[in-house]
Amino acid sequence: MSWGLISEMGHVAIQTTDLAGSLFDATQLLGLRETDRADGQVYLSANAVHHELVYVESSRNGIHSLGLIARDGDALKEIRRRVDAENFAIVSERPLSLGVEDGFAFVGPEGWIFEVYTNMLKADRGLLSFGPDRYGHINFHPQDVRGMMEFLRRIFDFRLSDVIGDDFAYFMRCNPDHHGIALIKGKNTFHHHAWQTQSIADLAKLGDRLGAAGRELIWGPVRHGAGHNIAAYYVENSGAVVELYTDLEQIYDDNRPPIVWGEDENWWNMWANRRTDDFRTFGIPPVDHRF
Ligand SMILES: [Fe+2]
Numbered sequence: 688m689s690w691g692l693i694s695e696m697g698h699v700a701i702q703t704t705d706l707a708g709s710l711f712d713a714t715q716l717l718g719l720r721e722t723d724r725a726d727g728q729v730y731l732s733a734n735a736v737h738h739e740l741v742y743v744e745s746s747r748n749g750i751h752s753l754g755l756i757a758r759d760g761d762a763l764k765e766i767r768r769r770v771d772a773e774n775f776a777i778v779s780e781r782p783l784s785l786g787v788e789d790g791f792a793f794v795g796p797e798g799w800i801f802e803v804y805t806n807m808l809k810a811d812r813g814l815l816s817f818g819p820d821r822y823g824h825i826n827f828h829p830q831d832v833r834g835m836m837e838f839l840r841r842i843f844d845f846r847l848s849d850v851i852g853d854d855f856a857y858f859m860r861c862n863p864d865h866h867g868i869a870l871i872k873g874k875n876t877f878h879h880h881a882w883q884t885q886s887i888a889d890l891a892k893l894g895d896r897l898g899a900a901g902r903e904l905i906w907g908p909v910r911h912g913a914g915h916n917i918a919a920y921y922v923e924n925s926g927a928v929v930e931l932y933t934d935l936e937q938i939y940d941d942n943r944p945p946i947v948w949g950e951d952e953n954w955w956n957m958w959a960n961r962r963t964d965d966f967r968t969f970g971i972p973p974v975d976h977r978f
Contacts (some may be wrong), residue, residue, distance in 0.1 A: 690941050691844030692762040693861040696868075697754030697804065698738050699825060699880045700728075700784065701925050702745035702974050707740045708924035716896050716921070717882065717929060718818025722810050723785055730785065733882060737786030737808040739822035740880070748925045749974030750877045752783055752792060752800040755827065755843065755861075756807065760789065762806050767791060769842050786810075796838050797829050797875050798973045807877065817892065819882035819931060824866050826881070826930075828873025828970065835870050848938060849913040852950025858913050863879040865914040877969035879920060879928035886933055890919040893931050898922055906966050912954040913946070926971045 703709040706729065713719045714729050716918050722737055723730035727745075730738035732942040740865035742753045757763040770777070775793045782804045788802025788943040829835040836857040845859040848866055872879070884890070890908045897903055905928070907919035916935040948954040955962060 691846070691861055692758055692760075692766050693755045693803075693843045693845070693867075694758040695756045695862060696822060696824060696864075697756040697787075697807065698740055698784070699753060699801070699821060700741040700743055700751035700802075700806045700973045701927060702747055702749045702751045702973070703925040704743055704744075704746060704748055705768045705924050706744045706853045711739060713742070714930075716893070716902070716923075717931070718815060720813055720815055720818070725785060732810055734821040735809055735812045735824045737810050739750065741784055742925075745974070747974055748927075749971050750799070750827075750927075752778075752802045752973060754784065754804065757790070757803050757805050760805055763789060763791075763803060766803050767843060767894045773842070781935070794975065795842075796831065796835055798975055799827070799829075800973065800975065803868045817889075819889075821883050823864060823881045823883040823932065823935065824869060824879045826869040828871050828876050828878055828967070830875050832842065832870050832872040837859045839868060839870075842902065847945040848936075848943075849946045849948065849954070850914065851948045851954055854912075860938060863939055864937055865916075869914075871967070873921070873967065874959075875973050877927060878970045881918070881930035881932055883935065884933050884937075885932055887917050889933065890917065890931055893919060893921070906963050906968065909956040911953075911957050912957050913948060920966070922969050926969065928969045 719731040729742045731740045741858040783802045786808045787804040788806035792802040833854045841894040849858040858869045861867045916932040918932040
């Protein structure tokens with residue numbers, strides 16, 4: 688199904704100063720289930736795989752690493768060849784996380800650590816009464832947003848789905864999902880990880896759970912222009928934003944040209960022009976765990 692070297696978004700690994708609080712959010716608010724645990728790392732999943740989210744107990748909140756699934760062993764080798772050709776620093780010659788067959792990790796632009804691997808173990812979905820279908824995408828804010836876009840294209844074969852303004856934002860895909868990675872020009876912070884669900888009613892139920900826990904949505908539900916998804920957002924314990932979405936555009940034409948939006952054109956909410964002022968101020972930085 689995938690034309691590129693990356694077949695699927697794999698997972699996000701988040702360092703958290705409050706592991707219990709982060710696990711409460713992931714299991715009780717979002718609806719993920721714990722699948723594995725070792726050495727201060729807790730693995731969680733919504734799908735029938737070993738993990739889609741990892742929390743790493745730490746003295747600092749931040750992004751530990753971003754996991755991507757290579758299409759197969761040959762794709763993994765080709766990515767490694769490209770990474771070495773550009774002299775990116777290798778963090779690990781083996782996968783950082785449990786539950787995958789083969790892989791490595793390196794430091795990409797602006798300090799973001801990418802873990803690339805093949806063949807994640809399957810896991811029983813269990814009998815959860817609520818929760819998303821699967822992990823979908825991430826959104827982060829590089830300072831050099833064009834540089835990050837070109838890096839993702841060059842090393843991993845990501846393609847452009849939508850382009851906003853003059854080097855303001857890029858939505859990029861590795862499979863039919865409109866975006867696996869969205870980049871918005873900013874201060875080099877991670878903004879959100881996003882989870883697919885079946886129905887807008889699930890977004891309302893998320894709002895109900897947040898309300899019952901004395902928490903709140905920070906934005907949404909909205910209908911995005913870029914990607915067409917209906918989305919709602921809250922801030923998790925680590926400081927990262929979490930998105931629950933449904934009805935994301937699926938792109939089956941591999942050569943669909945990118946849709947281009949003016950920066951001030953309303954690409955963020957087809958239902959209203961107004962935006963919350965502080966939405967983009969949330970987030971957490973990348974944390975280089977070698978130090
Ligand atoms: Fe998103």
